[in-house]
Amino acid sequence: MSDTPTTTKLLPKDEAAEKGLVNVQIDGNWIQVPRGTRMIEACKIAEKEVPHYCYHPKLTSPGNCRMCLVQMGMPPRPAPGADPVFGDDGYQEIGWMPRPVIACANTVAENMGIKTSGDLVEKTREGVMEFLLINHPLDCPICDQAGECSLQEFSVEHGRGQSRFVEDKIKKPKNVDIGPRINLDDERCIMCSRCIRFMDEVADDAVLGFSERGTHTTVTCHPDRRLDSNYGMNTIDLCPVGALTSKDFRFQMRVWFLKETKSIDVNCGTGCNTTVWTRGNQVYRVTPRRNDDVNSEWMPDSHRLAFHEVQGENRLTDPMIKVDGKHEITDWNTAINSAADALKEFESSEVAIIASARQTNEELFLTQGLADTIGTENVATVERTGEPDGKLISADRNPNTNGAKLLLGDSTAKLATIKDGLNDGSIKALIVLNEDLFEEANFSHDDLAGAELIISSHIIANKTAHASDIVLPGASFAEKRGSMVNVTGRLQRLNQAIQPSGNSKEDWEIIRDLILAINGESNDMYMIEDVVKMIAENVTEFNGLTFSKIGDQGTQLIETGVEIPLLTKERERAAAGIIVG
């Protein structure tokens, strides 16, 4: 090497520094990552998996499981007065530390080296795995977590495959009724404290904690408290083992038989991203799916368990026509044609449509088409509000209020007009879509006394269905495709996880068929994509959009200025470096 620099070429450290990055060598390869990145996240960027239990990017990092121990190295500090020495590649030589360090809580530094493999790391992981398993009951055959258990997974990858432990295992409480929806098995627990931290940091209800100490350490609820928060079930998803299980799902199905369908929650305007877990034509559970612009990784219990309505006993399964005051099952052609014929008996202005902000954009677009076909301007939607919980549950309990505004205009005020019209006799026929007039739209039987025709579509045999002349059974959120716009203006997708129950039909097809039966034209919409295409062509905000462009994470359609409180808090914590985010 010459004594004088021959070029003015920047060193890698200076190049990186200009971009706010640092150079990190991970398993021999140099990459650049933002300053302040956690080592574990840097490894993820380098596509090197670091096994871990306690670390979670949305929670603080206590560094207690010790599974993410890796080898770390830094350039040795130059002697006083000496300058650092850079090799031909522009990097300083790395001096490797003899002890492993946790990758979850330590951040990267310029010229740092990380080894995620090698003798030290592999021996360490093997040791930690062995420790985690010695007092674990190994009851995998009857454990709900089997198949999605980190203990199983890392045991296969990093364990020694054989136990040296011949002592008695520690006994701990089993089958603990820790909350209305959650069961705890303390013997399975590996004390990662994710549940404790979640309840404290995200759910704002610090009911969980450890009692006892050492190997007897036990996760427990504080005295006289229960894990009954409406966010409690997120601890089940967070639990890397089978310690916390869902009372609703436990022993129902082995998880490897379940098919996963990405979807969204339809119980409020937030539209938490979800995964719908099904086998055959049955939904077994719904879990939250990560979306940092909507629900982080969480969802409220009340929304998670709402899917049971889909397979409840009150499901409508067949089209019906009321004959002599009694509903009789019929076929779709008869039902649709009867509906069209009946509607033709009325003047356009005598027909009103009570639509719903629970409908998908595609259904709402066709609803407007139906109104146009009939020639009525009486199209209303029902407002549905409740107390927001300051986290994920929005005050707007309709999942698609913004979609309804875009596709039907401001339609909520028209509900009162329609009610007046029914009472003064100017409206005589009602089409009710996805709403219950009595329970949800505040109609009384007196209001409907003058209605000569009621056609309704719903999934449940509600009071409106009972009052209807023609009943058209629709599909639940799990049984259809479509899109919705959440409170923040984000366009998101529902995917079909199972087939519509019995002989019920996807709602968009029902409305399409009704339109065609009324106007007598031939069908030009065979697939829901055809509807999406028409929306994209006719509604400015949707220009150029297709289902695939919406994607699994949704896309921002309009700006409403509404913020989701839980995300605001999460972003503050991430900005403060408390969590990765």
Next chain:
Amino acid sequence: MSDIKYLPGKEPHPREHRLIFKNIDREGWDPSIDTYTADGGYEQLKKAMAMEPGDITTEVKKSGLRGRGGAGFPTGVKWGFIPPKNTKPVYLICNCDESEPGTFKDRYIVHQDPHQLIEGMVISAFAVGAHTAFIYMREEFPEAAITMEKAIEEAREKGYVGKNILGTGFDLEIWVHRGAAAYICGEETGLIESLEGKRPYPRIKPPYFPAALGLYMAPTIVNNVESLCHVKHVIEMGGEEYAKLGVDRNTGTRILCVSGDVQKPGYYEIEVGKMTMRELLNEVCGGPLEGRSFKAVIPGGSSSKILRCDETFQIGRGEDAKDLSFWDIQLDFDTLAACGSMAGSGGVIVLDDTRKMSWVLNNINHFYAHESCGQCTPCREGSTWMKKISDRIVEGKATPEDITTLEEVAYQIDGKTVCAFGEASSWPVEAIISKFRDELTADTNENNERLSKEQLQREMFLGK
């Protein structure tokens, strides 16, 4: 100091150099402030308060004072870690959770000479800029808590504690906080968590170095009782003069707590490094018990690695390399570290030829299994596993293979844990096995069934 009289039978050994323990067992001594001030007490506080805080830290750095709690980290350097641009309050914590087995020095200070500690603390707090200080008192010292609180009140009345100390405008409140009997509360970040009212789970370092992110996430200095008392003497003597006590890089005096199989167990304050093992055990402590001989010594509390009395150590590097017999070990931080052990908390546990090492090992394992806080995996699971294996060795139910497993388990803990408890629990095991493998193996039998009670019951029930 020749005019000081001690209680009969409690006189210091002539080889001792009493600085911290000057007033312990002193005739006519009581813990009151009058007795203390009559003996020149709080004069160093007055001297220190006339100095610049930074100069006090400089003196402490010059003195070479190293922490007496276990790790032996230079006290002045520790103080210097408070971020220079800090705007948060600074806290001083006196670690009086003396719980390392074999250690019994701090208890005498807090029971008999509380004002020495208060004086040391006020000087230290002034140096680091703390206006709130805590004495974290282990639960097992209820009397000391009362004594300390009384002493603090006395000092407050005289204007040594509280608002506007000695008219300088410096305020300091000292609070006594009692622990709830957990060894882990002696670990400084565990102590801080406990003080905050939480489970004493030690924090990860980085990022939670107490000097930057300590109590309530503010800069916090945690010092041992003895270390804080030394600060007073550093001020009295001046850093350079203090550094002349002891040997190079191992300055001052320290109190050794000798327990176990010697004629005269007890506490001995010596100049660091100015005494050898031979002198301590044979001369100061009066040699082995009648008809017995020394076998091994645990030199710095139960977590330090055991030393065999017939061992020879290779210490030093290059030209300085030499062989050192156990008997010639200088009792200081660096020599004991060079011999593969540590000076630790000064708890010297002496074992003679009547002691079975399997029993010693098991005794230590029981302690650490009981005291593991349970936060991190290797220590939580490993410490109890080690206990269970050594239980079987003691019961004569182990096989030679168990010794190997036990050793491997120890190495699986060592260096993998959140705090130093991992080393504290694994080092004794590693050292006892490597140095007494034959003796331990002799306690095992290849033909022993390696089955747990549970498994044996199952076998019996099912019939073999």
